[in-house]
Amino acid sequence: MSSATQETPGAIKAPGGFLVMPSVIVLLAWMIVPLVMTVWFSFQYYNLLAPETAGFAGLDNYEFLVTDPDFWVSLRNTLVLLSSVLVITVVLGTLLAVLFDQPFPGRNIARVLAISPFFIMPTVAALIWKNLMMHPIYGVFGAVAQAFGFEPVDWFAQFPLASVIAIVSWEWLPFALLILLTAVQSLDHEQREAARMDGAGVIAQFVFITLPHLSRAIGVVVMIETIFLLTVFAEIFVTTSGGPGNATTNLAFLIYARALLQFDIGGASAGGVVAIVLANIVAFFLVRSIARRLEV
Amino acid sequence: MEDSLGRRILTFVLGWGVALLLFFPIFWMALTSFKTEAEAVTAQLMFTPTLDSYREVLSRADYLGFALNSVVVSVGGTVLALLLAIPAAYSMAFHPTARTRSTLLWMLSTKMLPSVGVLVPIYLLFRSAGLLDTRSGLVIIYALMNLPIVVWMLFTFYKEVPREILEAGRMDGARTGGEVWFLLLPLTLPGVASTGLLSLILCWNEAFWSLNLTSSSAAPLTAFIASFSSPEGLFFAKLSAASTMAVAPILVFGWFSQRQLVRGLTFGAVK
Numbered sequence: 001m002s003s004a005t006q007e008t009p010g011a012i013k014a015p016g017g018f019l020v021m022p023s024v025i026v027l028l029a030w031m032i033v034p035l036v037m038t039v040w041f042s043f044q045y046y047n048l049l050a051p052e053t054a055g056f057a058g059l060d061n062y063e064f065l066v067t068d069p070d071f072w073v074s075l076r077n078t079l080v081l082l083s084s085v086l087v088i089t090v091v092l093g094t095l096l097a098v099l100f101d102q103p104f105p106g107r108n109i110a111r112v113l114a115i116s117p118f119f120i121m122p123t124v125a126a127l128i129w130k131n132l133m134m135h136p137i138y139g140v141f142g143a144v145a146q147a148f149g150f151e152p153v154d155w156f157a158q159f160p161l162a163s164v165i166a167i168v169s170w171e172w173l174p175f176a177l178l179i180l181l182t183a184v185q186s187l188d189h190e191q192r193e194a195a196r197m198d199g200a201g202v203i204a205q206f207v208f209i210t211l212p213h214l215s216r217a218i219g220v221v222v223m224i225e226t227i228f229l230l231t232v233f234a235e236i237f238v239t240t241s242g243g244p245g246n247a248t249t250n251l252a253f254l255i256y257a258r259a260l261l262q263f264d265i266g267g268a269s270a271g272g273v274v275a276i277v278l279a280n281i282v283a284f285f286l287v288r289s290i291a292r293r294l295e296v
Numbered sequence: 297m298e299d300s301l302g303r304r305i306l307t308f309v310l311g312w313g314v315a316l317l318l319f320f321p322i323f324w325m326a327l328t329s330f331k332t333e334a335e336a337v338t339a340q341l342m343f344t345p346t347l348d349s350y351r352e353v354l355s356r357a358d359y360l361g362f363a364l365n366s367v368v369v370s371v372g373g374t375v376l377a378l379l380l381a382i383p384a385a386y387s388m389a390f391h392p393t394a395r396t397r398s399t400l401l402w403m404l405s406t407k408m409l410p411s412v413g414v415l416v417p418i419y420l421l422f423r424s425a426g427l428l429d430t431r432s433g434l435v436i437i438y439a440l441m442n443l444p445i446v447v448w449m450l451f452t453f454y455k456e457v458p459r460e461i462l463e464a465g466r467m468d469g470a471r472t473g474g475e476v477w478f479l480l481l482p483l484t485l486p487g488v489a490s491t492g493l494l495s496l497i498l499c500w501n502e503a504f505w506s507l508n509l510t511s512s513s514a515a516p517l518t519a520f521i522a523s524f525s526s527p528e529g530l531f532f533a534k535l536s537a538a539s540t541m542a543v544a545p546i547l548v549f550g551w552f553s554q555r556q557l558v559r560g561l562t563f564g565a566v567k
Contacts, residue, residue, distance in 0.1 A: 019383035020399065023447060026380065030440040031406045037417035096314060104308040110315035112551050116322055119550035121501040123521040124539040128325045131532055138532065140324060143339035174318065175561070182558045220562050231410045234503035234518070238525040252412040259416045260508065268416050276413035283408030290563050291401055 038276070041269035048263035061270035071271070073246050074254040081165055081250055082229045086222055088169040093176025094218065098210060100177070101184045111181070118174035122234035129167045130156060130239045160240050160247045167235050172228075176221050183217035184210065216289075223286035230279055251275050322543075329536035336532035349537035359538070362520035366542075368431050369506075369516055370499035373438025374492050380439070381446040382488070386480070388447075389454030390462065400451065403444040404563055411441075411504050422509060431514045434506060438499045445498070446491055449560045453487025454480075490556035493549055497557075500546045517542040 045057045065071050100111050117125065134155040136142050142152030155163045187210065195205050231252040236242060242249035242257065249257070251271065259268035328336050330345040353359055388396045418437070419428075427433035457480065465479040503518040510519055521542055524535045550557070 017387065017393070019387035023380045023384040023403070023443060024399065026440060027403055027406050027443060031409060034414035034417040034421075035409070037420075038414055041416060099307065099311055099314065102307045102311070104304065104311050107311060110311050112554075113315040113319040115554065116319055116547060116550070119497060119501070119547045120322065120543050121518050121521065121546075122503040123507075123518050124325075124543055125321075127521060127524055127535060128321050128539060131535060132324055132328060133321055138337035140339055170318070170321070178554060179558055179562060182555075224561065227408055227410070231412045231504070233412065234507060234522070237507060238522045252410075255412050255415060256508065259419065265416055265420070272413040272416060275410045279408055279410040279413070283405060286408065287401055287405050290404065291397075 035276070038269045038272045041265050042273050044266050044269075046265040046269075048265060057266055061266045064267060065270045065274070070246050070249065070254065074249045074251050075274075077161060077246075077248060078230060078250040078252075080161060081168065081232060082226060084165045085169050085172055085229055086225060088165075089173045089176040089225065090218060090221060092173055093180050093221065094211075094214060096173075096177045097180035097184045097214075098206065100181055115174040115178050117170050118172070118178070120171070122171065123238050125171050126167050126235040126238045129170070130163075134163060134166075156240060157244065160244060164232075164235055164239065164248050167239070168229065168232055171235075172225055175225070179221050180214060180217055183214050187213050219289060220286075223282055223289065226282045227279060227286070230282070231275065251278075322547075325536045326540050327536075328532055329540045331533050331536075333531055333533045336536065349533040350541070353534055353538045353541070359520070362515060362517050363541075365431060365510075365514055366500060366516035366518075369434040369438060369514070370496050372431065372435035373442065373499045374495040376435060376439035377442045377446045377495055378488065378492055381443060381450055381491075385447050385450035385454055386477075389451050389457075400448065403447055407444045415508060418505075419508065427509075429510045429512065429514045433509060434514060434516070437505050437509070438502065441502070441505075442495045442498055445560050445563070446495055448563050449491040449494065449556070450484075450487065452559060453484055453491070456487075457483055490553055491560065493553045494556055494560040497546055497549055497553070 042061050043057055043059075045053050045055050045060070047053065096114070100107065100114070104110075120128075131139070133139050134141055136152045136154040136157075139152075141155070145152045153159075192205055192209055195209055200208070232250060233252045233256065236248050236250065236253050237256075240248040242253045251274065255268050255271040255275065258264045258271060327341075329349055330347070331343055332346055332348060335343045388400065422428045422433055427436070461483065462479070500516075501518065503522075506516050506518045507522060510516070521535075521539055524531075524538065
């Protein structure tokens with residue numbers, strides 16, 4: 001009768017293919033144009049302050065990049081920041097997800113409070129932490145330390161990278177908690193009940209039932225956080241500006257400084273290519289993991 | 297046995313302890329915003345609340361301009377993304393082809409391009425197009441940035457609409473795409489709304505492009521708050537008041553969209 005009854009996925013020629021095209025075209029342009037430009041610039045001498053030295057640079061920008069100690073420091077900082085925040089958020093996130101899965105009075109309100117940091121804009125989160133929390137003279141931490149008779153710590157001067165890690169972890173722990181809690185709640189409670197009947201303790205239940213069930217969700221959290229954490233920017237921009245020295249300069253901040261402070265377009269683009277390659281390695285695994293789940 | 301009283305009390309104390317600890321900086325920010333500048337640099341809890349800081353921040357001629365920019369670029373970016381995504385998601389959910397699966401995954405992969413990797417070309421393109429420090433520039437970036445997430449979320453919502461409803465509609469004479477569309481609209485409105493909400497939250501809090509592509513006339517609240525980084529940051533009460541106003545609306549939105557957030561941010565990989 002109607003055409004709808006003949007519809008089987010994949011069989012029908014899309015009457016609405018043109019409906020998909022606008023999205024595909026703009027995304028294609030959004031991806032291809034800047035990508036090609038970045039790669040192109042990375043092989044060019046191109047400095048906005050020195051327009052006379054233009055032309056093909058071969059691998060010079062890359063050579064300059066890898067022989068620059070700042071680059072290796074920034075790469076190390078990027079990886080330290082990434083792995084520290086990942087470990088903190090995934091470990092604490094898993095434990096908190098199990099905690100918030102237990103019934104207790106006011107649990108829904110407590111959960112809402114706990115995930116709130118995720119909705120705070122990065123510039124606010126960073127400045128609130130830097131000034132109201134970690135400031136050695138006026139901050140809460142300093143006041144608490146003094147109340148217990150300790151010397152206040154000048155966090156950003158003495159432990160700059162750790163301070164940034166603390167702020168970013170605070171922002172992303174709620175994300176891990178939210179995703180992992182959703183996964184924990186889909187756990188079959190009968191299975192755990194059966195395990196308990198068989199005499200499995202709390203820890204055994206966690207290790208042999210909860211963790212395996214969560215492995216997929218943990219993988220998704222790790223990969224999504226990696227995409228965002230490879231390019232942490234605003235938190236560094238408003239707190240340390242990459243310093244002191246280059247102690248908190250990550251790849252994103254290095255590229256920003258090269259491009260918009262030193263106007264070295266060629267050099268910044270070479271850094272950009274490195275960032276893209278790093279992200280793509282992660283993206284490959286993320287897309288594959290999601291593809292396995294996708295039902296069309 | 298497991299659910300002994302001791303265990304319940306421990307869960308309660310731990311759960312609330314963690315929640316209050318994580319929320320503490322936000323609470324402290326809100327509290328400080330009601331202090332005077334002199335009180336703000338102390339950790340004291342007892343003080344006479346004052347709205348002076350709010351008054352001062354609001355009386356700055358440019359504050360409302362930043363707030364307006366935030367609203368315009370967030371709403372603009374979200375609406376543009378929805379306009380592009382709704383037809384695409386509709387078509388892929390109800391008329392899937394052999395290519396639909398790979399198209400969806402490809403859209404997702406565009407999200408993996410790190411923004412800092414394309415900062416240079418986007419900056420130069422914007423400069424030559426006169427889009428630097430304009431709201432339209434940010435609207436375009438935000439729409440493109442969120443388009444993959446928006447398409448994915450809408451797609452999952454459309455997939456949940458029972459086919460029978462559409463078929464019944466067609467029997468009743470809804471033959472053209474437009475008529476089917478009006479049938480679908482009320483059914484999928486909640487899905488569209490929560491997708492839009494997630495997109496709004498992401499645009500509102502975006503702080504890479506807003507810091508790099510705007511300076512004054514189009515700068516949203518993320519950039520305004522960044523201007524407190526030094527030396528103005530020492531005015532703690534004003535920083536707190538400005539920050540509280542900047543985060544309050546989106547925090548409330550966030551509380552109402554937790555579930556959709558999981559769906560949107562994991563591309564349906566965790567349900």
